[in-house]
Amino acid sequence: MRTPAMRLRRALGVPVLGMMVVGIGAIVVSIAYVDRPVARFMAMHIHDRWPFIAMAAIGNLPSPLATFWLAVMAVMVALGVRPGERAWRLMLVALATVVAIMIKDQLKFDFGRVWPLSHPFPGIVDHPSFINDHVFGFFPFHGGSSYGSFPSGHTTAITAPMATLWVLAPRYRVVWAGLIVIVVTGLIGADLHFVSDTIAGFGLGVAVAAGTLVLGRREG
Numbered sequence: 001m002r003t004p005a006m007r008l009r010r011a012l013g014v015p016v017l018g019m020m021v022v023g024i025g026a027i028v029v030s031i032a033y034v035d036r037p038v039a040r041f042m043a044m045h046i047h048d049r050w051p052f053i054a055m056a057a058i059g060n061l062p063s064p065l066a067t068f069w070l071a072v073m074a075v076m077v078a079l080g081v082r083p084g085e086r087a088w089r090l091m092l093v094a095l096a097t098v099v100a101i102m103i104k105d106q107l108k109f110d111f112g113r114v115w116p117l118s119h120p121f122p123g124i125v126d127h128p129s130f131i132n133d134h135v136f137g138f139f140p141f142h143g144g145s146s147y148g149s150f151p152s153g154h155t156t157a158i159t160a161p162m163a164t165l166w167v168l169a170p171r172y173r174v175v176w177a178g179l180i181v182i183v184v185t186g187l188i189g190a191d192l193h194f195v196s197d198t199i200a201g202f203g204l205g206v207a208v209a210a211g212t213l214v215l216g217r218r219e220g
Contacts, residue, residue, distance in 0.1 A: 019203075019206075020203075023199065023200075023203040026196075026199050027196045027199050027200055027203075030194070030195045030196035030199055031194075031196045034195050034196070035116070035136075035194035035195055035196050036130065036136060038188065038194070038195050039116040039117070039130055039131060039191055039194060040131070042116075042188065042189060042190070042191045043116075043117060043131045043191055046189055046190070046191070049189070049190040049191070051186075051189075052185070052186040052187075052189035052190035052192075053186065053190045053192070054186065055182050055183060055185055055186025055189070056154055056183055056186030056187045056190060056192055057186070058158065058179060058182060058183050058186075059153070059154030059155065059157050059158045059183040059187075060154070060157070062097045062157045062158060062160070062161045063097065063098075063101055063157055065094070065097075066093070066094035066095075066097035066098050066161065067094075067098065069090055069091065069093075069094040070091065070094050070095065070098065073087065073091050073094075088216075089168045089169075091216075092164055092168065092212055092213065092216045093161045093164045093165060093168070094161075095212055095216065096160040096161060096163075096164045096205075096208050096209045096212040096213075097157065097160045097161045099160075099208050099212065100156050100157065100159075100160035100204060100205050100208040100209070101153070101156065101157055101160075103156075103204060103208065104151055104152075104153050104156040104157075104201065104204055105153070107150070107151055107200075107204070108147075108148035108149075108150065108151070108153070109141065109143060109148070110140060110141065111138050111140060111150045111151075112138055112139040112140050112141060112142035112143070112147040112148075113137070113138045113139070113147060113148070113149040113150035113194075113197070114127070114128050114129055114130065114135050114136070114137065114139070114146070114147060114149060115127060115129045115130070115146070115148075115149045115192075115193075116129060116130045116131060116149070116191045116192070116193065116194050117129050117130070117131040117132065117191035117192070118131070118132040118133075119191075119192065127145075127146030127147075128146065130194075131191065138150070149193060149194065149197050150194075150196070150197045150200055151197055151198075151200035151201040151203075151204055152184075152187060152193045152197040152198045152200065152201035153201065154183055154187055154192075154193075154201070155180070155183060155184055155187065155193070155197070155198045155200075155201030155202050155205065156201040156202075156204050156205045157205075158179055158180055158183045158205070159180055159201060159202050159204075159205025159206060159209070160204075160205040160206075160208050160209050160212075161209075162176040162177070162179055162180050162205075163176075163205055163206045163209035163210070164209040164212060164213060166209075167209075167213055168213075180202070184198045184202070
């Protein structure tokens with residue numbers, strides 16, 4: 001009989017502890033040596049950011065889709081309709097997405113990191129940033145969307161469902177991985193996030209996906 005830890009390892013395909021150590025190490029190294037040079041490079045050489053912003057915007061899609069499907073499942077259960085295997089799997093994808101987004105919102109508040117570049121988006125206008133104000137760092141529990149760079153919400157939102165589908169629909173793994181790459185490329189290219197933000201978002205998404213697969217696995 002497999003334990004939850006064994007199921008988690010099977011879902012991820014790699015040792016869980018090893019992946020955590022590598023992920024945390026990559027975040028620390030990126031904060032110290034990668035984030036600032038990459039942010040400067042993008043600010044200097046990327047003059048038309050809208051193609052990258054469009055790529056990053058794909059990360060906005062999972063949340064409403066997941067919410068819609070969970071509502072559909074709730075109605076089905078209320079009507080006494082027994083969900084089929086495909087509907088159950090889609091529910092796991094939706095659940096992983098919603099849970100991951102909830103966790104990242106709390107983590108953004110906890111870490112309070114400033115953004116790499118000031119963008120004229122609603123709620124984060126005139127916020128301090130690395131490129132515009134030479135502010136680089138974390139301000140834990142500061143609050144406000146101006147201090148919400150870490151972890152990347154878009155990366156988390158796209159990784160959680162794609163990582164779940166990676167296990168549930170392995171035939172299309174190229175598609176699932178490709179969507180994550182597109183979103184992350186857009187975020188970094190447009191200076192919407194530091195590299196370490198996306199690493200943290202990816203790790204969070206994978207962790208929630210794996211946990212959802214373990215807890216939601218049907219026996220027998």
